[in-house]
Amino acid sequence: MKLRFWGTRGSIPIALTAPAIRGKLITALSGAIGRGLDTPEKIAHYVDNDLSFDVRGTFGGHSSCVDLVTTGDEHVIFDLGSGARPLGQAMLDRYGPASPQTYHVFMSHVHWDHIMGFPFFAPVYIPGNRIVIHGCHDVLEAAFRRQQAAPSFPVDFSQLAATIEFDLMVPGKRQRIAGLDVTPKLQRHEGDSYGYRVEANGKCIVYSTDSEHKVDDHEERASFVEFFRDADIVVFDAMYALADAISVKADWGHSSNIVGVELCQAAGVRCLCMYHHEPAYDDERIAAVLQETRRFEEITRSGPPLQIVSAYDGLELTA
Amino acid sequence: MDLKPTHQGSATVLSPAGRIDHATADAFQGALQPHVDQCKAGHAPIVLDMHGLDYISSVGLRVLMMAARQVKTQHGRMVISGLTPLVKEVFEISRFNLVFELFEDRRAAIAALGSDG
Secondary structure: OEEEEEEOEOOOOOOOOHHHHHHHHHHHHHHHOOOOOOOHHHHHHHHHHHOOHHHHOOOOOOEOEEEEEOOOOOEEEEOOOOOHHHHHHHHHHHHOOOOOOEEEEEOOOOOHHHHOOHHHOHHHHOOOOEEEEEEOOOOHHHHHHHHOOOOOOOOOHHHOOOEEEEEEOOOOOOEEEOOEEEEEEEEEOOOOEEEEEEEEOOEEEEEEOOOEOOOOOHHHHHHHHHHHOOOOEEEEEOOEOHHHHOOOOOOOOOOEHHHHHHHHHHHOOOEEEEEOEOOOOOHHHHHHHHHHHHHHHHHHOOOOOOEEEEOOOOOEEEO | OOOOOEEEOOEEEEOOOEEEOOOOHHHHHHHHHHHHHHOOOOOOOEEEEOOOEEEEOHHHHHHHHHHHHHHHHOOOOEEEEOOOHHHHHHHHHHOHHHOOOEEOOHHHHHHHHHHOO
16 A cells, blocks of 8 residues: 555645745755856755755645545545645546546545535546545545535536435444455544544554543543554554643644654554644744654654654655 | 752652553642642742653653643743653754753753742
């Protein structure tokens, strides 16, 4: 199984600004002084090997959307934030309009930033495509229909050409979907959210975003340790610093890098993928948080190392 | 958990030691709470001398956060001293270094509290 990240930003999409790009250019060009970069090959080598990711790239600005590449014929997606637009375009580029596809979408919840990409997900406009939207909220279908109702959007849900189905899942109940064993779990978030544990061929991926963890709730902690148990990858909402998450931003429905590491260490997870980045953070800040989190894992490690990555739009992770 | 309370200068000094994690956080909170309740305007400030603390996890940090908030509403003062390098890193990564006044050691904390009246 391979995860491809199309949207990794929390709460609202953001875009790189001209001053931010200027800052990256100044840093990159300053570092190039005296290096004799007089060919495109030397420049490419310098960019690829000597510049940090936050300078040569960006974590990106699309809101939540990840697809899971499996060995099956059907596509699997988590959430339909604004990252669903480039994902849909990539699908259209690959399969064209004449080759009907089936898409299974697992929704963490139906807050705006997680559904806003759906009207821009090109496959919904292609006759013959089948899109099954799975989730545990009884308002699942209503939320998608309301988003496209006048006066909020020019194309009503009823005008979409693809066949669109809704599947209400039961938290804690494992379901076989698209060749995967999928188990949803209730999470703490305003209006509820759900994480998904996906297992296939001896591999396991957990998608757990928009989930607040009360660190003094021992029962809740134990249930998440079991939910994450021995996963190859856990995609985790690490939006805030711990001090913020348990004080001024308590009950905002998100978690921290510290809690992500603690839960993953307790659960024997192989890779923690920090996700749903704070929209106020620039690339430099997210990169710094990543380094700090790796250090925190190092100084608290009592078992095998936990790999830590920070999701970015375009990242691919193989379980 | 025995916090070994002592009175030095104008302050009450508490000395948690070992690990504060899911196994010990409740005991830490229970031991700390009576002192926090007394940490009001006009009463002795608290110095949490953590030189003997090997590790503090998120649940232990939450106990400190709740204590800090209560002390603030009571117009008292609670500071931390003597963090080991590793625990200091945990404070920095979790941003708890922005929540508390941190001092190198107990003597510096007591001196600062004394000079501040």
